[in-house]
Amino acid sequence: MIRTRNLKALAVTTALALLYLAGVAPDAPTGLTLLQEAHAIVGAPLTPVSAAGVARRTTRRVVVAESTATQASAANSAAAQQQAATAQQQSATAQQQSATAQQQSATAQQQAAAARPPGAPAVGAVVSTLPAGCKPETRSGVEYQNCGGVYYRAAFQGNNLVYVVQ
Amino acid sequence: MKSSVHRRPTAALSRCFAIAALTTLSVAAQAQSPAIAPEAKQLLKASTDFLASQQRFSADTRNTLEIVLKSGQKIEFNSTGRQYVQRPNKLRSERSGDLIEQVFVYDGKSLTLYQPQEKVYAQVAAPATLEEMLDFAREKYDVVAPFGDLLFRNAYDILMDGVTEGIVVGKAVIEGIVCDHLAFRGEYVDWQIWVQEGAQPLPRRIVITTLDLPNAPQFAVTVTRWNLEPSFDAQTFMFTPQAGAKQIDLLPR
Numbered sequence: 001m002i003r004t005r006n007l008k009a010l011a012v013t014t015a016l017a018l019l020y021l022a023g024v025a026p027d028a029p030t031g032l033t034l035l036q037e038a039h040a041i042v043g044a045p046l047t048p049v050s051a052a053g054v055a056r057r058t059t060r061r062v063v064v065a066e067s068t069a070t071q072a073s074a075a076n077s078a079a080a081q082q083q084a085a086t087a088q089q090q091s092a093t094a095q096q097q098s099a100t101a102q103q104q105s106a107t108a109q110q111q112a113a114a115a116r117p118p119g120a121p122a123v124g125a126v127v128s129t130l131p132a133g134c135k136p137e138t139r140s141g142v143e144y145q146n147c148g149g150v151y152y153r154a155a156f157q158g159n160n161l162v163y164v165v166q
Numbered sequence: 167m168k169s170s171v172h173r174r175p176t177a178a179l180s181r182c183f184a185i186a187a188l189t190t191l192s193v194a195a196q197a198q199s200p201a202i203a204p205e206a207k208q209l210l211k212a213s214t215d216f217l218a219s220q221q222r223f224s225a226d227t228r229n230t231l232e233i234v235l236k237s238g239q240k241i242e243f244n245s246t247g248r249q250y251v252q253r254p255n256k257l258r259s260e261r262s263g264d265l266i267e268q269v270f271v272y273d274g275k276s277l278t279l280y281q282p283q284e285k286v287y288a289q290v291a292a293p294a295t296l297e298e299m300l301d302f303a304r305e306k307y308d309v310v311a312p313f314g315d316l317l318f319r320n321a322y323d324i325l326m327d328g329v330t331e332g333i334v335v336g337k338a339v340i341e342g343i344v345c346d347h348l349a350f351r352g353e354y355v356d357w358q359i360w361v362q363e364g365a366q367p368l369p370r371r372i373v374i375t376t377l378d379l380p381n382a383p384q385f386a387v388t389v390t391r392w393n394l395e396p397s398f399d400a401q402t403f404m405f406t407p408q409a410g411a412k413q414i415d416l417l418p419r
Contacts (some may be wrong), residue, residue, distance in 0.1 A: 154286055155414050157417045
C-alpha cells in the first residue's frame with residue numbers, strides 16, 4: 001500500500017490562501033492581519049487534515065512563503081529606489097540636453113535594470129502574495145501581473161493559489 | 167495490603183516488593199491486552215466498509231482547522247463543505263470558508279481545481295478511478311480533499327496505517343445521532359471518529375490532533391448531513407468555467 005504521508009497540504013493551502021487574502025484585502029480583519037504579521041504558519045508544518053500519512057508533510061512551500069515576504073519587500077524597496085534613480089536621471093537628462101556618451105550609457109543601464117529591477121525575486125520563485133501595485137497584463141493570451149517590472153503568473157500549487165515569478 | 171503507615175525497614179522493603187510485583191503485573195497485563203481494542207477495529211471497519219459499499223452519496227460537512235501562531239496562540243478557521251461521490255470515478259468537492267472558496271471536480275478523465283471568487287481554474291488529465299485519482303492528485307500535485315481518506319474503498323487500511331493504540335470511548339451523540347466514539351493513536355497524530363450506531367454505520371465526526379506541533383492543533387470534520395440517495399445531474403461532475411474565468415497551471419510537486 002502506498003503510504004500517504006503528505007496530507008497536510010490542504011491545511012497549508014488554507015493557511016497560505018489566508019495569508020494571500022489577508023495581504024490583498026484592504027480592510028483585513030484584525031485576526032488576519034495578525035496572522036500575516038506573525039508569519040503565523042511560516043516555517044512550521046501545519047495541522048493535518050487527514051489522519052493518514054502525516055509524516056511526509058512538507059514545509060517546502062511554507063519556506064518559500066517566508067522567503068517570499070522578504071523578497072517582496074526587497075523588491076518593493078528596490079523598485080522605489082529605482083523610481084527615484086530614474087527620476088534623478090530624467091532630471092539630469094533634462095538639464096543636460098547635450099548628453100554625454102557616459103550619460104547615455106548610464107540611461108541604457110538604467111532601462112535595462114528597470115526591465116528587471118535589482119533585488120527582484122528569482123525567476124521561478126513561488127509567492128503566495130503579490131507585492132502592492134500590480135497591474136494585469138495579457139501577453140499571448142496569458143495573464144500576468146506586472147508588479148514594478150517583475151512579472152508574476154498565477155498558478156495552483158497544491159490547493160493553493162500562488163504566483164510564479166517570470 | 168495494609169493501609170497503615172509502617173516505619174519499620176522490613177515493612178518498607180515488603181512494600182517495595184509489592185510495588186515491583188504490581189509493576190510487573192501491569193506490564194504483563196499490557197502485553198496481554200492488545201493496544202488496539204478489537205471492538206474499536208471492528209467498529210471502524212464496519213464504517214469504512216459501509217461507506218465503500220455506497221455507490222453514490224453526498225455529505226455536507228462543517229470543518230474547523232486550528233492554526234498555531236508563533237506566539238503559541240491558536241486560531242480557528244471554519245469552513246463548510248459538500249462532497250458528491252459516484253463510484254468508481256466521479257467526485258465533486260466544494261468548500262467555502264472564512265476566506266477560501268474552492269471547487270474540486272473529477273469526472274473520471276480530468277481533475278479541475280477552481281476558485282470562483284478569483285475566477286481561476288486549473289485542469290489536468292487524471293487516472294480512471296477515484297482512488298487512483300486521489301493518490302495521483304496528492305502525489306503529483308499535492309492536492310488533497312479534506313479527509314479524502316474516507317473516500318477510499320480501502321479507507322480502513324489507510325486510516326490504520328501506523329496506528330499503535332485504539333479504544334472505544336463509549337456512546338456519544340453527534341448532531342442528534344447516537345454514535346460509537348473511537349479514539350486512536352499514531353506516531354504523528356491522534357485521531358477520533360464517531361460512527362453512527364445501527365444498520366448504517368456512517369462516520370459522523372472525525373478529529374485529528376497533531377502531536378508534533380506546539381499546542382497540538384486539531385482539524386475536525388462533522389458531517390451535518392449524509393445523503394445515500396442523492397440525485398446527481400449531468401452538471402454535478404462536469405466543470406463549466408464561468409464567463410471570464412482564466413485557466414492557470416497546476417504546478418507539479
